[in-house]
Structure formats: structure tokens, C-alpha cells
Amino acid sequence: MSDPIWVEVCDAEDIEEEDVVRFDYGDRTFAVYRTDKGDYYATDGYCTHEKFHLSNGLVMGSVIECPKHNGRFDIPTGAAKRAPVCVDLTTYPVKLDADKVYIRIPS
Template sequence: MSQWIDACATDDIDEEDLIRFDHGTQTFAIYHSPEGDFFATAGKCTHEDVHLCDGLVMGHLIECPKHNGQFDYRTGEAKRAPVCVNLKTFPVKVEGGRVFIDLG
């Protein structure tokens, strides 16, 4: 069952960047790809529970600010040690200049 949540405006995130979005007890990272698409993942690194919002976005990778592990934010795939557990990803849609993520 879908549960679409209004997370932010498309203008809130520069290309090749991300923002933090908190909803209830959960935290997320929302990304704006170089191609203009939007993606959402769990907001904390799977290695040491550090929030990814302070990390560096390079192309389609997010680099954790603590130990420089990397994930492909489109798929959540762990790409560089020390991370070895993938990030959870969430479906995203854009409507009326707003980014929605599906928490269902």
C-alpha cells in the first residue's frame, strides 16, 4: 500500500546534491541527479549510523562523511568499503514542483 509523503520542493535541492528529510521517527536523504531526476534513500549510513546529509554527492554516488564509504543512491548499492550493507531506497514522484516519497 502506497503512502506518499510530500518531502520538499524540487528547487530545494541543487543538481548533484541532497537534503535531509525527517518524517516521524525516520530520516531520509533525497537526491537530485545530474540528469534532473530525484531519488530517496534511508538517511543514515549502514556502516556507522552517520547521517548522509553531510556527505559528498558525485554523479550518482553519495560518500559517507565519516569513513568515505560510497553508495549508488539510485539503487542503494554499497560501492566502496567500509560499507557493505546496501541502503534502503524509496520510490519517488514529482508533481507540481514537489518531491514525494513513498513510505508504504
């Protein structure tokens, strides 16, 4: 596996506070978040319970709730927080540069 690369997602302003957007790269899909405190994070796009995209879920503070069965994850760590989810989400580093959001993806 080669080194991870930084990939541009969108403008920082494209994600509302306490919200999430979908980002597809190649055949992979991610959820990129902005929390209530204004911090940006990224995780795998699909819930670990069933295949529903978390970008359709609700961000509450720093928690993402899956739209389908209301399982919850801690956004910064990806930790599963509420049933039915029991498997953690993979997280990805995020950086802001010149008001753009980048995530680091293992290539």
C-alpha cells in the same frame, strides 16, 4: 502493515543539482537526492556502516559518499560501492508533482 503513502518532501528547486537533503518523517529519517542528471531519489538517511547522516555527504554524479568514512553507495539502487560500507541502503520511490518532491514511505 498498511499501504505505503506518498509524503511531500520539499520543492523540487530546494535540492540543488548533485546534492542531497535530509528529510525526517515521524521517527524515521531519509536522504533525498538530486543527481547530476537532474533525477530525484530517496534512501534511508543513515549510512549502513556507522550512524552518520548521508545528507551531510557529497553527491558525485549518481553516487553518495558518506561524510564520515567515505564509503559510497549508488543512489538509484542503494548498492554499497566502496569500503567500509558493505550493506546496501534501502531505497524509496520518488515522484515529482507540480514541482514538489514526494517519496513513498511504507507506513
